[in-house]
Amino acid sequence: MADYEGRVAYDPTTAESMFDPGGWRKSFASEPNGGNCVEVNLTPGRVGVRDTKLTDSPVFVFDEGEWNAFVTAVKAGQFDLPH
Template sequence: MVTTESGITGWYKSSYSGGDQGECLEVAPGPTTVPVRDSKTTDGPALLFSAGGWTAFLTAVKEGRIKG
């Protein structure tokens, strides 16, 4: 996990986030990790996923193994 002071830039809303449902994630490009944060708390901390971990997470969501 990193804080907002980490200098991560280039945040964008995940294409899997649902409009006004309040369950939105933002991701940012990273050289070795994928930073992810809550779009409602942009000044809060971000989780860092390894590239493989992020891919596994997205695959699990797409396959319905993880539900909100």
């Protein structure tokens, strides 16, 4: 059973083609020396996420609601590691 009706199926290994190549932005929290880097591409109706450490990184695609829920959870500290 699908969680979301009407979702567009995509292949993470080819999903990069769904996004403007110039639209990728590195996370402000990424390490300046190229270490832990995540890039996002905000396109109307969807968000792409990839790992810049991997040359052929798969691209994970989220709709705007999923992305907003994730960002809200991050800001609330739901993914913080224990001290």
